[in-house]
Amino acid sequence: DKIGALPGQPNGVDFNHYSGYVTVDSKAGRALFYYFAESPNNSSTNPLVLWLNGGPGCSSLIGAMTELGPFRVNNDGETLFRNNFAWNNVANVIFLESPAGVGFSYSNTSSDYQHTGDKSTARDAYTFLINWLERFPQYKTRDFYITGESYAGHYVPQLAYTIFLNNKKANQTLINLKGIAVGNGWIDDHTGYWGQFDYLWTHALNSDETNKGIHTYCHYFNDKDPKECDDFIIKAYNEPGDIDGYNIYAPLCQQDSSSIKTSYDSVNNFDPCSTNYMSSYLNRAEVQTALHAKVSTWDLCSDSIDSWIDSPATVLPIIKNLMTSGLQIWLYSGDVDSVVPITSTRYAIQKLKLPVKAAWRPWSTNDEVGGYVEEYEGLTLVTVRDAGHLVPSYQPARALTMISSFLQGALPPA
Structure with missing residues (x-):
């Protein structure tokens, strides 16, 4: 599964990356696609992190190519540039396209697409991990963390709980799960x-x-x-009119407008048309070949999943259960997202009625306030200042500081 080189990749790629399929149901012919970026340094000791985008039905390659992955796509849709604030600086990161029908992931049994929901997604993601660890056995005992955003507010706790139950059933640690972090997560319908x-x-x-x-x-x-x-x-x-609800202050993508001469070619200046460039890139035949993907049309979010059959109105009971198991649990939130805003996360946490362990305070990166943190008994809330729904897209340096602290088991620096 090792990638030789990605078309248009910049010079000096100093880490190994892999991609391909892991079968989760051989009878149905169901396989999930992943992209895995190891750390340039300390890959043999750094933790293993799984990243999941939401939707339901949106691709985690959005995370890989526009948020926290090692590369972003230039506006030519053909070449890549390096993201210096990629999370693989501090962890070995798996991006999983889940469930089947999303991105390059597929099933040969088309009825699978009518019976997809939270339960089947968690089950398949668990099977993926178990089978993936057979392919990469050096990671079997590694500290493991699950991260994700948006509807992954369902996926992440549900997968964590599935791991927790299966580890118990087997009477051994099959997956060394240490913590979960959910960004701008949809966790409770009402709040x-x-x-x-x-x-x-x-x-x-x-x-x-x-x-x-x-x-x-x-x-x-x-x-x-x-x-x-x-x-x-x-x-x-x-009433808000034509604005980007995912970042209420960001410019909209205006690809055909020559009047706007903004240069977005750096990781610090997020181009609102990035998903278009990524789409062009991932639909090039030579890119799909280099990624070991089935040559197919790649979409940001799935057209083939027809119905979503189960989605609980709240995952707060699961989060409560995970808190008793001693997992590290962070809910982080970019504070200029209106789709799953910081208020929703705070209202959800209020429902848990947790005692405060460390009072609300600013945290910083590069001598600037990066956001705010409040630690509760069993759960930590972290805001990321001036970040939209896709936190690492808009604030890559702050997001890296935040996730580094999370992986070290420490609150973000004051």
Whole structure:
């Protein structure tokens, strides 16, 4: 699975990377695609980290090529440049396209795409890990962490809990899971929606009238609410106008506009058209060949998964269970995301009613406030200042400081 070279990669690539398929169900012909970037230094001792993007149904190569991976795609859609703040500086990172039907991952049994949900996704991801560790046995006893964002607020705790149960069942440590970190994670429907609408209002994106209407008519955010609730929700989502909800202050992608001459060719200046460049790159035949992928059309988010059959309204009970097992649990949040905003995460944490262990304080990187941290009994909240939904895209240096601290079991530096 070792990659010789990726088309258009920059000079001086000083780490090993691998990609390919791991079968998770041989009878159904179901296989998941991964990209694995080892650390340039200390790869034999650095921890192993799994990264999952959300959706459900979006590709973790988004994380690899626009967020925390070692490369980003230039605006020619053909060449790559190095991300100096890649997480493989401090860990060996697996990016998994999950479930089958996402990205290059596939099933030969098309009915699988009608029966996909949280449960099957966790099951397949667990099988993937067990089989992947057979291929890379040097990682079998390595400290292992699961990270992800957005709908991975479901995936990450569910997979962690699956590992926890299976380790117990086998009476041995099959996977040496040490902690989980979820970024701008959707973890609880009720607080998720409240957090959205309060964020929109407090960030001058909604009118007082609309916010009042939601507080008056919406109580459940399901079909128990009266019709007025729906009307105000539609208003709340329309009022901000044409902005990027994933980063309320970011410019929109305007690819055909020659009037905008901004140069985005550095990792510190995130190009809003990045996903387009990545899409062009991953759909080139020579790139797919170099990645050992089946030659196919690659999409950011899956068209083939027709229905999502199970998704609990909350994963807070799972998070509670994981807290009792002594795992390190971080919820981090870019504070200019309105889709799964910091307010949603804070409201969800409030539901857990945890005692505070270390009071809210700023943390910093490069002599600037990078965000804020509050440590609760069993769980830590970290904000990343001026980061959108895809935290490492907008704030790569701050994200690397944050994840390095997490992997060291320390709070981010004051």
